[in-house]
Amino acid sequence: MKIGEEASAAIAGASDLAALDVVRTALLGRKAGQVTELLKILPQLPPDDRREAGAVVNALKTAVGEKLDERNAELSKAAPAAASDADLTMPGRARWLGAKHPITLVIEEIEEIFRDLGFTIAVGPEAETEWYNFTSLNFPADHPAMDMHDTLYLSEGVLLRTHTSPVQMRTMQSHKPPIRVLSPGNVYRRDFFDASHAPMFAQIEGLCVDEGISFVDLKAVLTHFANRFFGKTKTRFRPSFFPFTEPSAEMDVECVICGGSGCASCKGTGWMEILGSGMVHPRVLKAAGIDDEKYTGWAFGMGPARIAKLRYNIPDIRILYDSDVRFLEQVAR
Ligand code: DAH
Numbered sequence: 515m516k517i518g519e520e521a522s523a524a525i526a527g528a529s530d531l532a533a534l535d536v537v538r539t540a541l542l543g544r545k546a547g548q549v550t551e552l553l554k555i556l557p558q559l560p561p562d563d564r565r566e567a568g569a570v571v572n573a574l575k576t577a578v579g580e581k582l583d584e585r586n587a588e589l590s591k592a593a594p595a596a597a598s599d600a601d602l603t604m605p606g607r608a609r610w611l612g613a614k615h616p617i618t619l620v621i622e623e624i625e626e627i628f629r630d631l632g633f634t635i636a637v638g639p640e641a642e643t644e645w646y647n648f649t650s651l652n653f654p655a656d657h658p659a660m661d662m663h664d665t666l667y668l669s670e671g672v673l674l675r676t677h678t679s680p681v682q683m684r685t686m687q688s689h690k691p692p693i694r695v696l697s698p699g700n701v702y703r704r705d706f707f708d709a710s711h712a713p714m715f716a717q718i719e720g721l722c723v724d725e726g727i728s729f730v731d732l733k734a735v736l737t738h739f740a741n742r743f744f745g746k747t748k749t750r751f752r753p754s755f756f757p758f759t760e761p762s763a764e765m766d767v768e769c770v771i772c773g774g775s776g777c778a779s780c781k782g783t784g785w786m787e788i789l790g791s792g793m794v795h796p797r798v799l800k801a802a803g804i805d806d807e808k809y810t811g812w813a814f815g816m817g818p819a820r821i822a823k824l825r826y827n828i829p830d831i832r833i834l835y836d837s838d839v840r841f842l843e844q845v846a847r
Contacts, residue, residue, distance in 0.1 A: 517548055518574055525581045531589050538582050542575070549575050613846030616826055617716055617834060620818040621698045624718055627742050628696045631735065633720065636695040638681035640702070644671045646680035650801040651758040664704035674702035678719035679758060682794070682813055685721060686802035691809050692724040698818070709830040716818045723794065723804065723811030729761070732791055732812035740767050740788070743821075748774065750785065759792020759813060770824050779827075786824055789816035 521541050528534035541547050552571045556564055614622075625635065638646075647665075649655070666674045681697040689695075697719040705711045722731065733751065740749050748768040756762045766787050769780035776782040791814035796806040819831050826845055828834065833841050 517552070518577065521548070521574075521578050522581060525578075525585045528585060528589070531586070534582065534585055534589060541578050541582070549578055613842065615834075615842065616822045616845040617818050619845070620822045620825060621716065621718065623743065624739075624816075624818070624821070625696060625698065627739055628720065631694070631738075633694045633696045633722075636681055636685045636697045637699060638675075638678070638684050638697065640675055640700055641668055642673060642675040642680050644673060646683050647673060647675050647677070650683045650798065651679055652795050652797045652801075653757045657757070666702050666704050675699075676703055677701050677815060678717040679813070679815060681719055682721045682758075683798070683802055686723065686799070686804055691804065691811075693811070694722050696720050707832060707835075709832065710820075710823075712819070712831060712835060718816050718818060720814045721794070721811060722813070723799070723809055725809060727810045727812060729793060729812070732763075732793065732814075735812075736765055736789070736791060736814060740765070744770060744825075751791075754790060754792075756790060756792055758795050758798050760795045762790065762792035765789050765791060765814075767824075771827060788821060788824070789814050791815075 524537045524540070525534070528537050539547065541549050544550060549571070553575065556568050556571065559567055629635075665676050668674065678697050678699050678701060681695075681699070685693060685695050685697070698716060699719075700714055701717050702714050703711075705713050707713065722735070737749050740747055744767055747770075750766050751763040752766065754762045754764040764787050766785035768774040769777060769784050769786050771777050771779040772784065774784040776784045780786050791812065794811035794813050799806040799809060799811065819834055822828065822834060823831055
């Protein structure tokens with residue numbers, strides 16, 4: 515009977531199916547189970563005792579077997595199905611992974627090219643003063659040049675910057691030459707959304723100031739940039755006008771769609787404009803407190819959305835702002 519009580523306690527104490535299996539072997543195992551051993555002794559007993567003992571041991575065996583089965587049923591009900599039912603050969607559930615936006619990809623690629631040339635990244639505020647956005651950059655008050663920028667004013671003298679050029683001024687005020695900075699950021703204009711305009715868009719500004727810097731440096735660096743970004747390509751510089759540079763030039767690369775033969779994308783010219791640039795105007799250097807007799811510099815500004823449009827052959831820039839993942843997934847990497 516002692517074995518019977520111990521067996522009941524052990525069965526009740528088994529807290530999971532594996533533990534119960536161990537208890538079952540200890541009691542009924544064919545080799546050394548406690549109850550099995552008792553059954554093995556029976557043949558050695560005198561025939562009269564054998565019958566009585568046999569009845570008791572067999573009853574014990576049956577009782578233990580039933581208790582084990584009961585506990586097994588209890589534990590099976592409690593055990594989570596997944597633990598035993600999971601089909602490990604089934605393919606995993608696909609996870610939807612996000613990816614970088616094409617404009618971010620373009621900005622990062624441009625940053626890398628200029629970082630390799632020793633440029634560092636500079637940032638400035640999006641809410642800017644009129645002085646940084648216009649006056650210090652040699653926009654004469656009420657000059658028509660200001661009409662190029664449809665400005666969103668926040669309050670008297672404070673506006674949403676219309677370009678990243680004010681970061682040039684902030685950088686020159688806080689750093690002595692030699693200066694080599696790249697400044698990506700968002701800019702704002704009172705524009706309607708159409709195939710090539712948006713009221714908010716990214717720009718990247720570049721600025722290099724040192725002794726003996728000339729237009730040759732501007733051309734060399736920007737040509738190097740175009741060749742690295744677009745792959746070996748033809749470039750050309752066209753005279754242009756910006757109040758903060760003199761002389762000023764716009765840079766074109768051979769149309770990436772038609773390879774220069776002329777198509778709808780390049781309006782038949784074979785060229786695509788990618789940036790504005792020029793030698794920093796001496797008045798701009800002066801406004802920043804930099805000696806314009808000793809130092810010269812060049813600068814450029816470009817729009818990553820426009821570059822992304824060329825790079826990914828996008829007919830309408832609005833798709834860049836639509837957040838349609840079917841488009842974004844095509845470009846993602
Ligand atoms: N800020 C000009 C724009 O928004 C772009 C630009 C042109 C920037 C020439 C420059 C530059 O730094 O030198 O249209």
